[in-house]
Amino acid sequence: xxxYGLTSGASMESDTQRIAFGLRQGxxxxxxxxxxQYQYRLVRYLIYLFGRRDGxxxxxxxxxxxxxxxxxxxxxxxxFEPWLFRIxxxxxxxxxxxxxxxxxxxxxxDRDAQPAPVSNQPSPFxxxxxxxxxxxxxxxxxxxxxxxxEVLLLRFQEDLSLQEISAIVGAPVSTVASRIYKGLAxxxxxxxxxxxxx
Amino acid sequence: xxxxxxESFQRIIDESLAGGIPAEMDQSLRHHLETCxxxxxxxxxxxxxxxxxxxxxxxxxxxxxxxxxxxxxxQQPQAAQPGRPRWVLATLAALALTMxxxxxxxxxxxxxxSVFDLQRTLVRQGVLAFxxxxxxxxxxxxxxxxxxxxxxxxxxxxxx
Numbered sequence: 001x002x003x004y005g006l007t008s009g010a011s012m013e014s015d016t017q018r019i020a021f022g023l024r025q026g027x028x029x030x031x032x033x034x035x036x037q038y039q040y041r042l043v044r045y046l047i048y049l050f051g052r053r054d055g056x057x058x059x060x061x062x063x064x065x066x067x068x069x070x071x072x073x074x075x076x077x078x079x080f081e082p083w084l085f086r087i088x089x090x091x092x093x094x095x096x097x098x099x100x101x102x103x104x105x106x107x108x109x110d111r112d113a114q115p116a117p118v119s120n121q122p123s124p125f126x127x128x129x130x131x132x133x134x135x136x137x138x139x140x141x142x143x144x145x146x147x148x149x150e151v152l153l154l155r156f157q158e159d160l161s162l163q164e165i166s167a168i169v170g171a172p173v174s175t176v177a178s179r180i181y182k183g184l185a186x187x188x189x190x191x192x193x194x195x196x197x198x
Numbered sequence: 199x200x201x202x203x204x205e206s207f208q209r210i211i212d213e214s215l216a217g218g219i220p221a222e223m224d225q226s227l228r229h230h231l232e233t234c235x236x237x238x239x240x241x242x243x244x245x246x247x248x249x250x251x252x253x254x255x256x257x258x259x260x261x262x263x264x265x266x267x268x269x270x271x272x273q274q275p276q277a278a279q280p281g282r283p284r285w286v287l288a289t290l291a292a293l294a295l296t297m298x299x300x301x302x303x304x305x306x307x308x309x310x311x312s313v314f315d316l317q318r319t320l321v322r323q324g325v326l327a328f329x330x331x332x333x334x335x336x337x338x339x340x341x342x343x344x345x346x347x348x349x350x351x352x353x354x355x356x357x358x
Contacts, residue, residue: 008296032270035266039262064269127257128256131317137247157251184215192239
């Protein structure tokens with residue numbers, strides 16, 4: 001089994017070329033290795049998009065089927081995960097439109113973005129919080145709108161560049177950056193005025 | 199220190215966290231942070247947010263991978279060979295056109311020459327140039343493309 005781990009430079013290029021080659025061949029063994037490697041991150045991305053857990057597993061399955069179907073369009077010249085997230089995002093938007101539960105319209109003025117409604121059930125963030133800081137962020141994350149939550153995850157957990165995020169969300173780099181600033185500004189008050197370790 | 203100055207440095211902190219800043223600006227920010235408690239706190243709170251985002255661990259249904267694998271295997275035959283029937287059809291069409299051109303020349307070449315008052319060889323040359331040769335070219339092109347694609351695949355496999 002290939003190691004598709006993230007590396008840098010020529011080695012990364014070689015890994016992505018292998019993935020592209022496997023996808024072009026419709027090689028299910030390659031796809032299964034990708035599922036093993038990226039499943040958790042895909043699930044986490046979709047939870048950040050939806051702000052809830054239900055429906056995520058179906059979308060995960062649909063995403064991988066779409067990867068198999070459209071595998072030949074991945075050229076291997078860039079990282080795999082932005083391409084994967086872009087597919088998942090498009091499917092999530094379609095599903096969200098049907099259920100009228102997800103709005104990630106990139107044309108929407110970010111100043112007008114409304115916080116998501118808070119349900120009485122514990123949010124997936126509350127259930128998944130494993131540290132004290134995460135627990136403090138959970139409620140604010142739930143109320144933050146999906147477009148801002150999404151860029152925070154992509155930048156600080158997936159470690160994607162602004163350009164890669166811009167390609168995923170279909171918005172200019174400046175919009176992505178301003179969403180990151182606003183996301184941080186919304187969550188920062190949880191820790192304002194505290195002593196901390198640098 | 200006035201609040202405008204803080205705001206501009208806090209903006210630089212945001213930019214630095216979001217995507218990096220030029221070395222010169224970074225140097226100036228570090229310099230400012232050495233003495234500015236408000237901006238230190240701002241940076242500290244931002245870093246706590248970023249660290250906090252790493253403190254979530256979502257449960258993944260242990261049967262999800264197996265379900266995905268089953269769906270992928272069921273889907274594979276449709277996805278794996280999308281273009282093959284088109285290749286076969288195009289090659290068959292080119293073969294039919296080549297044979298049809300040869301047949302037309304043999305059966306009706308003389309008749310066409312007499313109707314239009316042309317030399318027989320001229321008609322033959324016309325049919326050859328505008329009918330048989332192009333269809334023969336297409337007929338040969340597809341197998342050649344197939345062979346070169348297989349050679350490319352083998353080369354790529356050797357490189358893996």
